[in-house]
Amino acid sequence: MFTQTSKPRLRDRVLRSPLVDLLTGPHGVDRYTELVEPTWTLGDSRARVVAVRRQTTRSVTLTLEPNAAFRAEPAFRAGQHINLSVEVDGRRLTRCYSPANAENDAYIELTVGLHDGGAVSQHLYRNARPGMVVGLEGVGGEFVLPANRPRRILFVSGGSGITPVLSMVRTLIAEGYTGExxxxxxxxxxxxxCYRDELAALPGVRVLHGYTRSDDAANLVGRFGPEHLAAAMPDPEAVFVCGPPELVDAVRAHCPAASSESFVPPVFTVPAEASGGRVAFADSGVDVVDDGRSLLEQAEAAGLSPESGCRMGICHTCTRRKTSGAVKNLITGAVSTTDGEDVQICVTAPIGDVEIAL
Incomplete structure (x- = not known):
């Protein structure tokens, strides 16, 4: 946990005072304090990059010091994700990443895998440096350890999916966990x-590596199957897996009760025929004819730039108010006709005439 000195506490009390709020209206105190120090904000959660490490040729690890506004939000739990925002070419972009640090750590550790064509990952890999300030937008996700810790736990990860499960392992070690x-x-x-040296140094943890394009230095050959399960931990009491869908499916085939998460965008089932309805982006005064794609894609095709993040229905950055009409969730297939509801436009397609506050 962070240790706050009396000086920051006094500063925060002064900045929150009604008089200061009145004097800095209509923009609010944050727009003034951020000119002095970008992280001195009461309403905006932000963090300063204090260390940058490029562990591999395709990843960058950031150590972040969050501000008081972020620490005032619900506490991060191992396995959850955080929405991180950066400005790239004049646009504010948001992506969700799972911290690799243990719960209650003073700093946040994010490892970002480099994706071909990924605007945020490419930007961070090339430009991240100590002193850089990024936006943080809370925590979310249900991929977490149970309150009653199992006694035999198997963790499986692939690629950048290592971060949430490493956070769980580090949390267990920090708690003095005595199970297997x-x-x-x-x-x-x-x-x-990623994290080869850190994994090797974990006390009391059996670590095995598998490399899908090379057998050099690998403990396991090929992809996950019964042999890998037997080598790692036969009959585990609990299994947590995060990685590409193929890995998650393979683990769940042999461990049906496994808790899983994957940050690879799902394959959306787009309607065979567009409804041809009128999609009205009311705030922008723009109307389009439905072509069957998600509301986010249709908005971007119409020249709008709505804020978005993961583009797979996880981070909720793109949530907008649907004032009228019917829509379909492209992941679940669920149809909603409720007026005045919030929808995630990255995974929502219109059915007939729809009006969105955008």
Whole structure:
């Protein structure tokens, strides 16, 4: 946990006073304090980058010091994700990342995998440096450890999916956990495997590596199956897996009760025929004819730039108010006709005439 001195507490009390709020209206105190120090904000959660490490040729690890506004939000739990915002070419972009640090750590550790064509990952890999300030927008996700810790736990990860499960392992170690832990991590090659040194140093954890494009230095050959499960931990009491859908499916095939998460965008089922209805982006005064794609894609095709993040229905950054009409969730297939409801436009398609506050 952070230790706050009397000086920051006094500063925060002064900044929250009604008099200061009145004097700084209509913009609010944050718009003035951020000119002095970008993280001195009461309403905006932000963090300063205090360390940057490029562990592999395809990843960058950031150590972040969050401000008081972020620390005032609900506490982060191991396995959850955080929405991180940066400005790229004049646009504010948001993506969700799972911290790799243990719960209650003073700093947040994010490892961002480099994606071809990924605007945020490319920007951070090339430009992240100590002193850089990023936006933070709370925590979310149900991929967490149970309150009653199992006694035999198997963790499986692939690629950048290592971060939430590493956070769980580090949390257990910090708690003084005395049960059995096995950790299996898959990467394309040994040089692309994040946290190799950290995994090797974990006390009391059986660590096995599998490399899908090279057998050099691998403990496991091939992809996850019965042999890998037997080598890591036969009959685990609990299994947590995060990585590409193929890995998650393979683990769940042999461990049906496994808790899982994947940050790879799902394949959306787009209607075979567009409804041809009128999609009205009311705030912008723009109307389009429905072409069957998500509301986010149709808005962007119409020249609008709505804020968005994960583009897969996880981070909720793109949530907008649907004032009227029927829509379909492209992941679940659920149809809603309720007026005046919030929808995630990245995974929502219109059915007939729809009006969105955008």
């Amino acid at each position: 832990i096995a950790f299996v991590h898959y990467a394309r090659t040994a040089t692309e495997a």
